[in-house]
Amino acid sequence: MNHSSMSRRNLLHAGAVGAAGASVAFVHKPVLASQPELPxxxxxxxxxxxxxxxxxxxLVVTDGFASLSPPHPAIAPQATKEELEKAFDDAFHPRDRANLEFNILCLTIGSDTVLIDTGMGPLGGPTSGRALANLRAAGVEPESVSAVVLTHAHGDHIGGLLGKDGSSAFxxxxxxxxxxxxxFWTGPSPDLSKMGLPAERRSGMAQAAAKSLASLAKQLEFxxxxxxxxKGLTIVDTPGHTPGHLSVAIESAGSRVFAISDLAHNHVAMFTNPQWTIAFDTDPAQAAATRTRIFSRLADERARVFAFHLPWPGLGRIGKHGTSFWWSIEPWAWQA
Ligand SMILES: [Zn+2]
Known part of the structure; x- marks a missing residue:
């Protein structure tokens, strides 16, 4: 048996793909007669x-995700494309896209069912708008939700508060x-001049936020x-991404989780260099300063962190090396 047929046989046995490169095609047919093809x-x-x-x-439910492709300059506008690519390469992160998860936290506090943010809802494209279905799949009916903490009024956080017909989803x-x-958003002219987005996109965001907040006025509490x-929730002001951006400290029976919301949108860029921002920041300098301050504290405390946009399901811890940070993903646990 020559070398190439041996390698092919090994590959077939292992069901391996990819490592062999283009010369050995994707082994898509069942290896054994009894093995069903993967749907x-x-x-x-x-x-x-x-x-x-x-x-x-x-409970974390996903509303889906959005992909920034290419990631630069929406992410790390202060850096060159090459600098961001170097950071991505070092962390085995793809260069061509950065996926932003929409992780929604749902807590049962006594008789209350509480959400932290709501996802895109009907405002997004085909990769989002799944939160209600996922809540129901987990046994949570929208009518049973008694409180929502809205960390800020961007579409990916507020969008799920309204249904397709404009009525309240909760x-x-x-x-x-x-x-x-x-x-800020309901004022006559919110200052979005420091955002790295085209004027049309900025005014679209402002209009959507103002419209949603007006529709929800009767339910709002500041x-x-x-x-x-x-009980167990403490609000923390973390301005910069937006003027009134909030984080939430959750504490019960000696356990704590700090929900950072949009203090980071990517698990590599904003950790490698906390001064690197995102085009959606209302005040990038303040966003970077707040991130550095809160990340330092959470790293010192070895705190358990929940992040709206970081890899599913958004749980992890923040490590610190000099002026850089790193995101350590909490492993999947079978038992809740
Ligand atoms: Zn967001």
Whole structure:
């Protein structure tokens, strides 16, 4: 048996793909007669993940994702394309795209069912808008949601609060948000001049936020840093990405999780260099300063962190090396 037929046989046995390069085609046929062919559905079946924060049962549901392709200059406009690619290469991150997850946290606090943010809802494209279906699959009916903490009024966080017909998706929920955030987007001319987006896109975002907030006015309740809207939740002001951007510290029976929301949009770029921002920041300099301050604290505390945009399901910890940080993903746990 010559070398090439041996390697091919080994590959077939292992069902391996990819490593052999283009000369050995993708082994798509069943290797054994009894082995069914893997169906290709185009999407993953799993849309929720359970874990526990002390006595609080927690659930992450995905609303989907958005892909920034190419990632530069939307991510790290301060860097050259080559500098960002070097950071991505070093971390085995693809160069051609950065996927932003939409991870929504759902907490059961006593008799309350609480969401932190809601995803794109009907505002997004074909890769998002799955939150309601995933909540239902996990046994949570929208009518049972009694509170939503809205970390900020960008479409990927507020969009899911309204249904396709413009009615409230969570009609019985109080919606907690920052007054600064509310007043910014509902004011006569929100200053979006520091965003790295075309003028048309900026005004579209402002109009969408103002419209959504007007529709939800009856459900809104304002909170600020230090407030505790529900037992175990403490609001933390983390401005910069938007003027009234909030994070949420969750604590129960000695366990803590810090929900950073949009303090980072990518698990490599904003950690390798916390000064690297994203085009969606209202105030990039303030966003970078807030990120550095909060990341340093969370690294020192070895805190368990939940991140809206980082790889599914968004749980991890922040490590620190000099002026850089790194994101350590929490391994999947079978038991919640
Ligand atoms: Zn976001």
């Amino acid at each position: 290709v559905s185009g999407s993953q079946p799993c849309g929720f993940y359970r874990f526990q924060i002390g006595e609080i049962p927690a 009609p019985k929920a109080k919606i907690f948000m920052s007054k600064a955030e509310h007043d 909170v600020k840093g230090g407030d505790s809207p529900l």
